[in-house]
Amino acid sequence: MELNESYRFIVKEIKEVDGNNKVVSIMIHDLRTNIQVPHPITEFITVKYAYHGKSLNSQLLPARVVCRFLNHILKSIDKKDKLFMQLSITGLQKLNLYHGSNYISYLTRNGLSRNTIKLYEGVLTNFFVFLSENNYINEKIEVEFNFYKDRRTVKSLFEKSHLQTKYPSSRKSNTILKLKDFGKNRYELMILFIQVARAVSPDIALGICFQFYGGLRRGEVVNVTKLDLKVIPNESMIVDIKDNRHILFPHLEDTSNEFPKRTNYLSPRLCKQIIMDIPLVWEVYFEHIKYLQTMKPKNKQAIFLNKDGNAMSGKVYDRRFNKVKKRFLEELLKQGRYEDYTLLSESYWSTHIGRGIYSNILFDMKLTPTQIAIARGDTNINSSMEYVDEKTTINAIKDNLPRITKLSEKYFQN
The missing domain is CATH 1.10.443 (hpI Integrase; Chain A)
Structure with missing residues (x-):
């Protein structure tokens, strides 16, 4: 059975034991046994979104983006894609910006709108910065910032020319x-x-x-x-x-x-x-x-x-x-x-x-x-x-x- 057919990353809303609040968790779903286990990568959602007071809905979208990206990795390993094969041995440790760039280009080829892809890009930028800051990946990422009033946000990591990330045309659709x-x-x-x-x-x-x-x-x-x-x-x-x-x-x-x-x-x-x-x-x-x-x-x-x-x-x-x-x-x-x-x-x-x-x-x-x-x-x-x-x-x-x-x-x- 292929790796992608055995496991899937999914998002679950879980009710806290001692209250009515719900938390967002990224789970690994074993499709053979139907067992779902919380994945440690949930820490990204907790630290970057929940701890900053983001609503449940504001946590769900980045969690889904991360899950789709991780499932893309599983599919790419199954397809023997050379860029991803090493990850089957090392796990996330060898994850780098080329993998993120590859995914964004994949979304572009599949017809997602430019605005949706920029949204995904923002989540993946935060995700890679989080992984690098916590030494979960080997690649050391240099972070640049945008400033607006009293806010500071991270510039996209995937617009660098050497990555050759493919984006949709900025022209507006006639059917918008x-x-x-x-x-x-x-x-x-x-x-x-x-x-x-x-x-x-x-x-x-x-x-x-x-x-x-x-x-x-x-x-x-x-x-x-x-x-x-x-x-x-x-x-x-x-x-x-x-x-x-x-x-x-x-x-x-x-x-x-x-x-x-x-x-x-x-x-x-x-x-x-x-x-x-x-x-x-x-x-x-x-x-x-x-x-x-x-x-x-x-x-x-x-x-x-x-x-x-x-x-x-x-x-x-x-x-x-x-x-x-x-x-x-x-x-x-x-x-x-x-x-x-x-x-x-x-x-x-x-x-x-x-x-x-x-x-x-x-x-x-x-x-x-x-x-x-x-x-x-x-x-x-x-x-x-x-x-x-x-x-x-x-x-x-x-x-x-x-x-x-x-x-x-x-x-x-x-």
Whole structure:
């Protein structure tokens, strides 16, 4: 019987004897006897993930990656692959980066997406560093680090030219899923995204708040002037959405990316958007006002500015947003949030996701479909229903704000 047909590495969730907590264990499964035995390599998951407070789900994914890698080794030994044959005698002691590189190249040949492979690569990097630090393998690994704010993460070990690791093309697939919301962890992820924006592109952090907590489209954000922002500090914030392209963008020949869509189908009275009264929004707002005071704007009415002092165009806003998105995804990976990372990295999403997030907040507030449509500025109905539903929508938002604020503060303060 082949080695791979006799043994398999598997992941098990095991309930602790003296409690309800579960722990993740890497097991060796004897397929002949059906006996499963904990493997000492579980120490990697315990030390690098469990001891750092990672959730059970955040421990399961790296454990599965390690098991798949170890099972790949067993298969390669069965196939008499020269690179792996020595491991049948020495065990992990002779494991080296070429084995990890071989596995990543194997995944690439089998059609895994680039983002999934980068996720695997991150786990394997941590795995090899752990093995080297504890002298479980002979190869001495030189570790280089990436630094972001107060975080330090290990650079990939497999991008070195001599390893010749094969990666998928970075070109996006035409069949990629279009994402409309951050999913079940939206409140935590919203806060993280805004915090990353404050660090990476603070000039659009307020715009992102307008999108997440007010449902504004990109074109509506960049059209906001100082006169359009009605603010009672720490109490209320309302945006008058207008078509200010002739004021803000006379220097642009094509202003299609700056078009404020709802002005095309709503009366000026209904083109007003309440921004939710959330402490984080106010922090970002006051930071933005201070930022504007340091600028020398060529257009003194603009709220969002380019580095040259002109009003920020839709294209520039997109570039800033994508810069934040890239760092945000890196941060998810660094924090071991693999489920969120996989969802958000393997789907297409852009600035318009803010509108979907805002809609789901309104659903959480238990607003009716009509109220949600009005809160989003989606439709125009007859004047009497307009007034009644507009009033009840505003009241419903105000009534539910304490609960939404509490959810946001929970993650903002962590």
